[in-house]
Amino acid sequence: MPTAVLVDLAECETCSAHRPTAELVETAENEHLCSGCVAALDLCERCELPARDTALTTADDYWCAGCRAHRTLCADCDRYAPYIVAVLSGGDVCESCAEAYTACDDCDARTTDSYTVDGFRAVCEDCREDYTRCRGCRTLIRGREDYCEDCAQPDDSRVHDSDYTPRPIFHGHGPLFLGLELELRTTIHGYNDSVTTANNELDGVGYLKHDGSISCGFEVVTHPMSFDYAINEFPWSVLGRLRLLGCYTDDEVGIHVHVSRAGFDSPAHIYRWLKLVYRNETHVTALARRRDSQWASFDPDIRDIAKHLAHGGHGWGRYHAINPRPAHTFELRVFASSLQRQQVQAALGFAHATVEYTRTLRAHDVVAGHGWEWATFTDWVAEHPEYAALTAELAALTPTDTREPSSNLEDLACAS
Template sequence: MPTSTLIDPACEECSDPVIETRVVSTVEGERLCPACAENLTRCDDCTAPTRTTTRTVADTFLCSECLIGWEQCGECDVYTQDIHTVIGAADVCTNCAQAYSSCDDCGHLAVDTYSVDGGNRVCSTCEYDDYRECSDCFTLIRREESYCESCLDTHPSHAGVHDYDYKPAPHFHGDGPLYLGLELEIKTPPRQFDNAVDTALAHLGNLAYLKEDSSIRPCGFELVTHPMDYAYAQARFPWPLLGRLRLLGCYTDTDVGIHVHVSRTGFDSPAHAYRWLKFVYRNEDPVTTLARRHSSQWAEFSPYARSQALDHAKGERSAARYQAINVRPPETFELRIFASSLVPQQVQAALAFAATSVEYTRHLSAADIARRRGWEWTAFTTWLRTRPQYSPLLTEMEALKCAS
């Protein structure tokens, strides 16, 4: 049998044979002769020949293997082992980081920083998460506060008006199962602020409380009721209070609104909640006419929110707050559509619509929808006319010419 002869490998660059012991391996895994390998760059760290090196902040040139663990600066493109996060931009090296300012709250570098009350500057993330505008001016203050240092000394205050984030344990009034929570935003003349607060507290008793709210400028408060069913609200809310507040000069305008919280437990099922959400969003024109306020930045009739109605009915709450129906509260849906008012019929109509829209959709069947146009406003109006307990709503609809 003939003896086998080993053939020397060929250089992968020039194809010439090369003795096995003299083969040079590159970082990329190529096998070259010494002459071809000599023409390649060598890594400044491992000294291996390589076809590609990358510059670092230390002005060294490393191969791909030695570059593992290094990161590229998003600004100068040089690689570094000391990377800095920048809010609003790519991560950068230490040299490029010197062009950015640090947030005084989180310590991160940021493209833009914003001045806040007290003189510090914060990044856009902290500004969004932790700050809001002063209730009287545009100075950024902590969310749990109401006024900046300058306005605090001049703004009227009252021990009976709680901070914005005040939320006591709810006291339920009536028999349910559907409970409504009224939020009524009211503006007051500064000189009448104390009188208005005292008057409101004297009439409300334990049914409601007063809060500050940044949207009520330059002076005023938000009247917030504890949960109550519709019959209790109509019979027991102190409706003459609204007239007394008007006599004190209190007023409402396009900047303030009425929000009605509707208890989730008042719905029979997710399917019922879905029918209700869909009914409100399908009838934007008559609903906004009734609300005396068209879709706005505070209560938007968003096509996207309408498309997500089924998910929201099933409990999905990751949505923007300022929609016609805010689905973020865990225990309620917040109907945000109404313009504020100190006219009893208009406030009663807001409560009545919240209640009737839920009741109307409670037993709305596929046959009602397919054969009797149950989604349409005219079907709802016909249903409403047979229920005199909701007369404030029908009267308001007729006054606004949206009762057909």
């Protein structure tokens, strides 16, 4: 009679089936499972044991919970990493994901929010506390100095050379931005105080430049501003302060308004704008308080090549009512200079209003609605309260209604 063989049985910890102990497989979680239950598990690629819970590591392997116990989950890629980088204002990320964040040039920390400082470096929010803004261009500079190297002048007069062109700082929301150039004369004795006052008041919105046509004085130049920002945020009180210090204007100084090319919808839009201004020379010069100026000529030849200018042509010279030579702007040069807030705001308002008015102007509006005529334009302006200063200046004039239907077929075609 054969001898009975005793088999040591154990229970599978998943399905509770009894199997020979030697057939049960130990898992990474120290469980003992039958072959059927083990087949449903993944294999840890580090310890090579079956595991209920595996996760991806930065080495592109799947590890069990025990093997990855000393690794940290990256907040960006959801993989476990042996080394982790703490991101300021963010989470803990792996070294690979950390490369997507800016490294502070002062403390080397990675950060979600960085600040550009003088020299085109970037610093984190904590190190930002060691910097202040240049009063000329608003660039962050180290320490508590007032001006960066570009803006500082050895004699502290802070009036830049005529060819000075700093990095533009855009104020407000585009795409249509305006840049103001206001030419002023000063008395000899009031020059230094006027310069100091102007720079203190402008405080990053603008700066001062020398102008070869001004024997004693300077030019106030602003950074690009939206029309809304210019009206509501520009330090208009500076005009009164400069007037009290003896600053004045005459027939030889003017206001120039740069209008961003990016603010136009198309070459056709530029063409309509140029035509509106040039076709209304008499009214424009009356509003601008400046007739027959050698610095802002209404040259008929320029009017004739408006289509060429609208498509990127530059014409010749820059002393025209509209100077098309700047690469990124058109320079409206028609206005006489002023220290009166309403007159300066009217100049900005005219530049902005003419662009917006011609934005949707079409051939039908020109033919049936006298769209290019002054009275039609000024009626439109009166319906827009944001142009209050321009409306007030227009009300002070006594324009004559000279509506003359256009017979220029090319003009009408290009208006569409």
